[in-house]
Amino acid sequence: MFPALGFPVNLSPSDPNHRTVLAEVDFLSARNNSSPHTNDHGTPPKSYPHVNTGLQLLTANAGSDQSTVDDGASSDAEDKRAKMTELARLKEDLRNMNAENQKLKEMLSHVSSNYANLQMHLAAVLQQQQNQRTESTEQEVVQGKLAEERKHGVGGGTVPRQFLSLVPSEIDDQVSNSSSGERTRSTTPPSNKNDKDNKETDDKLNPSNPTTDPSTSPEAAMRKARVSVRARSEAPMISDGCQWRKYGQKMAKGNPCPRAYYRCTMAVGCPVRKQVQRCAEDRTILTTTYEGTHNHPLPPAAMAMASTTVAATSMLLSGSMSSADGKMNPNLLTGAILPCSNMATLSASAPFPTVTLDLTHNPNALQQYQLRPQTQTPFLPSPPQNFMSGPTTPQLPKLIAQVLYNQSKFSGLQLSQDVGPNNSQAPTPSLLQPSQQVSLTDTVSAITADPNFPAALTAAISSIIGGANPNNNNNSSNPNVINSATINQ
DNA sequence: CGTCTTTGACCTGCGC
DNA sequence: GCGCAGGTCAAAGACG
Numbered sequence: 001m002f003p004a005l006g007f008p009v010n011l012s013p014s015d016p017n018h019r020t021v022l023a024e025v026d027f028l029s030a031r032n033n034s035s036p037h038t039n040d041h042g043t044p045p046k047s048y049p050h051v052n053t054g055l056q057l058l059t060a061n062a063g064s065d066q067s068t069v070d071d072g073a074s075s076d077a078e079d080k081r082a083k084m085t086e087l088a089r090l091k092e093d094l095r096n097m098n099a100e101n102q103k104l105k106e107m108l109s110h111v112s113s114n115y116a117n118l119q120m121h122l123a124a125v126l127q128q129q130q131n132q133r134t135e136s137t138e139q140e141v142v143q144g145k146l147a148e149e150r151k152h153g154v155g156g157g158t159v160p161r162q163f164l165s166l167v168p169s170e171i172d173d174q175v176s177n178s179s180s181g182e183r184t185r186s187t188t189p190p191s192n193k194n195d196k197d198n199k200e201t202d203d204k205l206n207p208s209n210p211t212t213d214p215s216t217s218p219e220a221a222m223r224k225a226r227v228s229v230r231a232r233s234e235a236p237m238i239s240d241g242c243q244w245r246k247y248g249q250k251m252a253k254g255n256p257c258p259r260a261y262y263r264c265t266m267a268v269g270c271p272v273r274k275q276v277q278r279c280a281e282d283r284t285i286l287t288t289t290y291e292g293t294h295n296h297p298l299p300p301a302a303m304a305m306a307s308t309t310v311a312a313t314s315m316l317l318s319g320s321m322s323s324a325d326g327k328m329n330p331n332l333l334t335g336a337i338l339p340c341s342n343m344a345t346l347s348a349s350a351p352f353p354t355v356t357l358d359l360t361h362n363p364n365a366l367q368q369y370q371l372r373p374q375t376q377t378p379f380l381p382s383p384p385q386n387f388m389s390g391p392t393t394p395q396l397p398k399l400i401a402q403v404l405y406n407q408s409k410f411s412g413l414q415l416s417q418d419v420g421p422n423n424s425q426a427p428t429p430s431l432l433q434p435s436q437q438v439s440l441t442d443t444v445s446a447i448t449a450d451p452n453f454p455a456a457l458t459a460a461i462s463s464i465i466g467g468a469n470p471n472n473n474n475n476s477s478n479p480n481v482i483n484s485a486t487i488n489q
Numbered sequence: 490c491g492t493c494t495t496t497g498a499c500c501t502g503c504g505c
Numbered sequence: 506g507c508g509c510a511g512g513t514c515a516a517a518g519a520c521g
Contacts, residue, residue, distance in 0.1 A: 246494060248513060261512070265493095275512095 228289040228356040230279070237276050238288050241302030242266055244274065255280040267296030285360050 231238060237260075244262035252259045257278035264272040272292040279285035294302075 245492090247515095249495075250511065250513095253510060259511090273512095 226289050226291045226354040228287060228354050230285055230287050230356065230358045230360050232284050232360050233286045234284065235286075236260075237262070238286060239301075240288075241299045242272075242294075252277060257283065264292075264294065266294070266298070270295050282360075289354070 229238070237244070243265045245265040246260055247263050248261040249258045250261070255277065257280060259275055259277040262274045262276065264270040264274075270292075272290065272294050274291065275287075275289040277287050279287060
């Protein structure tokens with residue numbers, strides 16, 4: 001996590017960009033602790049020895065000048081004055097560089113600690129999932145044994161089936177999921193229809209895991225949660241950096257414009273799909289609905305959108321998980337992703353929970369999310385004057401990056417503190433306190449000034465989405481899911 | 490010739 | 506059970 005940025009940055013030691021960051025750190029350390037001159041003159045470390053060495057050389061040169069040249073007191077004093085001025089300037093530079101280095105060190109330690117925390121969270125979540133699976137397997141074994149015993153008349157032969165279900169995980173499944181019985185379909189054959197449906201859905205959703213129950217798997221939930229983007233565009237489709245293949249078109253009821261169905265073709269078996277439809281009232285408004293999570297590396301242009309989809313679906317999941325009644329709080333989610341209510345809406349009553357980012361009717365709303373427009377970084381959207389202009393709306397990924405920025409800022413920094421089963425309120429106003437915004441912006445500006453940072457961030461986001469490392473292609477690799485897990489702990 | 494789009498048919502879920 | 510709407514499939518055609 002890169003909390004100062006709000007982006008979840010995952011720098012794995014095996015990641016080349018991790019090495020980039022480390023190289024940057026080495027560079028900083030070198031600036032602080034070593035210099036070719038240090039060995040020559042033995043100047044103490046941690047005080048910009050090359051600057052001190054320069055000062056010593058200046059002093060030595062001054063001495064030698066004084067011993068060899070005697071052009072009079074006036075020129076000597078002038079010379080000394082000039083050198084003193086330079087000395088003062090160098091000292092000032094030294095102070096500035098020290099302060100800068102200190103800042104960078106603190107940020108680095110922050111990043112490192114957050115990375116370590118994330119790894120611990122991931123390990124904890126994985127361990128939890130494994131324990132749940134083990135419990136489930138043990139349950140099936142126990143059930144099988146008891147059934148065997150009943151068959152042979154052992155133990156009185158009347159063990160209520162409910163008794164076997166009185167395990168927290170099973171209770172939760174029974175309460176929250178009507179199809180929990182399918183978890184044990186290996187022992188109790190379901191109807192042919194259900195079997196066919198499950199098999200088909202499994203094949204569609206997760207070809208590599210045919211035994212996963214789609215109705216209970218996180219993948220299915222991620223698949224069902226949607227992110228809808230409304231934007232003005234004359235083009236038939238918003239350019240979001242991904243490759244799509246059209247696989248269908250339908251006339252939707254109540255809309256004379258057909259709805260087009262696209263499938264991601266950047267990788268075989270990528271489950272991501274999107275629907276594109278023009279608004280009936282305003283034909284210039286294009287509604288693009290994304291569904292699913294990419295299972296492959298993404299080009300930088302596509303990362304922002306994909307990250308937003310993942311983040312939104314994760315938030316949907318975490319919202320549903322973190323509430324006591326199993327229902328998400330729309331205000332919470334909307335506030336989390338976009339504190340400005342006229343830009344984001346949440347439809348939790350729909351068959352698929354959908355986050356809608358409305359980027360059409362109030363472009364100025366963008367300004368509410370630009371913490372300090374004069375400090376533009378490569379990750380903040382351009383000023384709105386070019387907003388959604390042109391047929392391919394090139395600003396959209398940047399905008400989504402900003403949306404993600406806000407979302408991550410909330411989920412990464414505040415969610416674990418402010419959100420819980422008893423907290424159904426929108427994010428507290430303290431989240432957006434101006435002082436925090438200023439300090440955050442300063443930090444962002446400092447970090448993004450690093451020329452290596454865009455590449456590192458790009459790779460980091462890619463690894464989070466799951467594309468960089470196929471082994472990370474699960475929800476556990478998503479820091480937002482980890483956050484939700486944190487909430488439940 | 491391979492890839493992509495088009496389009497009608499089919500499947501599924503849901504409401505009545 | 507039936508009809509409707511949404512979603513998907515797959516054959517045929519277009520295109521480079």
